[in-house]
Amino acid sequence: MARSKWQAVNAGLVRINRGCIGIMLCAMFLMVFANVVTRYCLGFSIAAAEEISTFLMIWVTYLGAGLALREGRLASIDVLQDRLPAKLRSLLRMGLGMVMVVFFLLLSWYGVGLVVLGWSQETFALMIPRGIPYLVVPIGSLLFVAHSIFFFRKWVRKDWDRNLAEVHPDTGEISRE
Amino acid sequence: MSAFLFLVFFVTLAAGLPVAISMGAAGMASVLVGGKFPALVVPQHLFNGISSFPLMAVPFFVLAADLMTASGITGSLMRFANNLVGHIKGGLGHVNVLVSMLFAGVSGSALADAAGPGAIEMTMMHKAGYDKAYAGALSATTATIGPIIPPSILMVVYAISDARVTVAGLFLAGVVPGLLLGFALSATNHWMSVKKGYIFRSRRPSLSELGKSFVSAAPALGLPAVIMGGILGGIFTPTEAAAVAVAYSIVLGCLVLRTLNIKRLMDVFVQSGVTSAAVLLIVSMASIFSWLLTLLQVPQRIAWEISNLTTSPAVVMLLVAIVVFLCGMVIDTLPALIILVPVLGPLVDKFNIDPLYFAMTVVLNLTLGLVTPPVAPVLFVISTVGNIKFEDLVKAAIPFIVAEILVLGLVILFPPLSTTLPRLLGFAR
Numbered sequence: 001m002a003r004s005k006w007q008a009v010n011a012g013l014v015r016i017n018r019g020c021i022g023i024m025l026c027a028m029f030l031m032v033f034a035n036v037v038t039r040y041c042l043g044f045s046i047a048a049a050e051e052i053s054t055f056l057m058i059w060v061t062y063l064g065a066g067l068a069l070r071e072g073r074l075a076s077i078d079v080l081q082d083r084l085p086a087k088l089r090s091l092l093r094m095g096l097g098m099v100m101v102v103f104f105l106l107l108s109w110y111g112v113g114l115v116v117l118g119w120s121q122e123t124f125a126l127m128i129p130r131g132i133p134y135l136v137v138p139i140g141s142l143l144f145v146a147h148s149i150f151f152f153r154k155w156v157r158k159d160w161d162r163n164l165a166e167v168h169p170d171t172g173e174i175s176r177e
Numbered sequence: 178m179s180a181f182l183f184l185v186f187f188v189t190l191a192a193g194l195p196v197a198i199s200m201g202a203a204g205m206a207s208v209l210v211g212g213k214f215p216a217l218v219v220p221q222h223l224f225n226g227i228s229s230f231p232l233m234a235v236p237f238f239v240l241a242a243d244l245m246t247a248s249g250i251t252g253s254l255m256r257f258a259n260n261l262v263g264h265i266k267g268g269l270g271h272v273n274v275l276v277s278m279l280f281a282g283v284s285g286s287a288l289a290d291a292a293g294p295g296a297i298e299m300t301m302m303h304k305a306g307y308d309k310a311y312a313g314a315l316s317a318t319t320a321t322i323g324p325i326i327p328p329s330i331l332m333v334v335y336a337i338s339d340a341r342v343t344v345a346g347l348f349l350a351g352v353v354p355g356l357l358l359g360f361a362l363s364a365t366n367h368w369m370s371v372k373k374g375y376i377f378r379s380r381r382p383s384l385s386e387l388g389k390s391f392v393s394a395a396p397a398l399g400l401p402a403v404i405m406g407g408i409l410g411g412i413f414t415p416t417e418a419a420a421v422a423v424a425y426s427i428v429l430g431c432l433v434l435r436t437l438n439i440k441r442l443m444d445v446f447v448q449s450g451v452t453s454a455a456v457l458l459i460v461s462m463a464s465i466f467s468w469l470l471t472l473l474q475v476p477q478r479i480a481w482e483i484s485n486l487t488t489s490p491a492v493v494m495l496l497v498a499i500v501v502f503l504c505g506m507v508i509d510t511l512p513a514l515i516i517l518v519p520v521l522g523p524l525v526d527k528f529n530i531d532p533l534y535f536a537m538t539v540v541l542n543l544t545l546g547l548v549t550p551p552v553a554p555v556l557f558v559i560s561t562v563g564n565i566k567f568e569d570l571v572k573a574a575i576p577f578i579v580a581e582i583l584v585l586g587l588v589i590l591f592p593p594l595s596t597t598l599p600r601l602l603g604f605a606r
Contacts, residue, residue, distance in 0.1 A: 074458070107201070
């Protein structure tokens with residue numbers, strides 16, 4: 001029972017996270033493209049759109065990092081660890097997983113400090129507190145920690161999530177598992 | 178402090194921590210242990226390091242390439258290439274090279290090429306009777322053309338880390354070296370095919386067949402024209418051009434080819450978002466790392482040491498080439514680029530080297546790192562996708578890698594190869 005709940009939370013987290021990433025990237029594109037259109041057709045562009053889309057890119061980066069981890073897309077050099085005996089290698093990967101968790105916990109802690117500091121400054125175009133875009137550092141870091149914990153056993157086994165697009169060998173179409 | 182920075186970085190890197198996190202962890206550990214700066218500088222640099230509008234070209238180029246692949250346009254590119262060069266000896270091999278060159282005009286990354294068209298070409302070649310390792314090796318090495326022929330994500334990041342060059346200038350500088358790479362790989366394929374007896378070729382198509390396949394490939398071929406024309410004509414910035422490329426791909430996939438619907442579109446957005454996150458995380462984490470390097474005067478010290486060693490720019494270029502090649506062998510391309518650019522940058526001023534030429538040699542050199550073991554991401558992708566033993570793949574790739582190293586040598590020896598085009602069009606400073 002507890003196990004299926006754990007899995008449900010895990011699956012829900014991934015689904016919501018993926019949705020956020022897709023919508024944010026889409027919003028970035030729409031804003032930049034709209035700015036191109038308005039600049040060349042109407043002769044003006046919206047500075048706020050440029051700023052929002054830049055902030056969104058940073059949000060996509062930090063909110064997407066956990067998903068990238070799950071799909072094995074954070075490049076690493078595994079040649080040395082692959083030469084270790086299986087047991088030792090698992091131990092090493094556990095250690096590395098913990099290093100990631102500690103790093104992002106620290107980052108979220110200092111990220112909160114950055115948000116507090118940024119609350120008294122304003123962004124150039126939107127004139128909102130800089131602390132608002134800075135929020136992604138603590139939020140993204142904690143999200144990464146959550147993904148690391150849910151994914152920990154699979155990380156140790158390098159059992160990546162199969163969200164990578166797979167190209168059909170004949171038609172060239174992308175399919176998903 | 179610099180010793181500590183390098184110690185943490187190299188130990189965690191060698192242990193197999195993701196490169197991005199290695200850089201971030203080394204940076205944070207040095208700041209905390211050094212005690213000279215408040216820990217807040219870490220999140221601040223991570224954030225500001227990617228708070229850049231020009232950098233947004235990266236996710237958009239990723240998105241445009243993913244959309245193009247998902248809309249199935251790669252298939253028509255391949256038919257066109259097959260009609261064009263498939264009837265020559267070693268035919269499918271030449272098709273492989275040509276498709277990579279055409280696809281390079283759409284995508285900005287080698288991994289996108291290897292996982293997309295590269296994998297398909299490998300299967301096609303294997304079916305036609307080529308040795309699997311040979312087909313895989315060719316697909317892997319042709320994929321390295323991607324970051325050299327514009328647009329190129331590597332070049333966008335280079336231009337952001339080094340104010341001496343512009344994205345447009347670098348894009349133009351890559352054209353001739355990119356073509357050279359294509360010729361070199363094609364020539365090697367021809368030679369190997371003759372030697373190994375791969376004489377399977379396709380029937381020479383009629384002119385109308387060729388014309389038809391050109392028409393169906395034209396939309397994909399039009400994209401690089403839009404991107405480059407827009408940037409060079411001063412109509413768009415690279416970021417805007419990338420956004421226009423995305424719009425172009427969406428219109429093409431949803432309205433013209435009708436292979437994309439809203440659901441597929443959303444899938445591609447998510448997939449590209451995750452890819453971009455992985456790339457930009459490296460840029461972000463590298464910013465704290467390279468800030469510390471600069472602060473510790475590491476680049477200046479290296480430039481000074483080298484100037485003690487020699488005063489000849491040619492020797493400097495040779496030294497740089499060796500250092501960059503070794504880095505490319507063990508570190509992934511993008512992090513290597515971000516670490517090396519600020520470190521090697523001062524050499525350009527000190528020895529009065531053309532910055533575009535310098536940048537081109539570094540980018541080309543690091544791109545070769547994608548297929549040089551032990552750390553060869555493109556070979557890994559091909560070996561996984563094609564189910565080929567890594568060692569066999571490496572062995573089969575050696576002649577092609579040698580051909581690419583020869584091209585690198587030419588580009589280093591003859592600066593005009595990279596500087597003429599940007600200079601003619603007025604994009605060199």
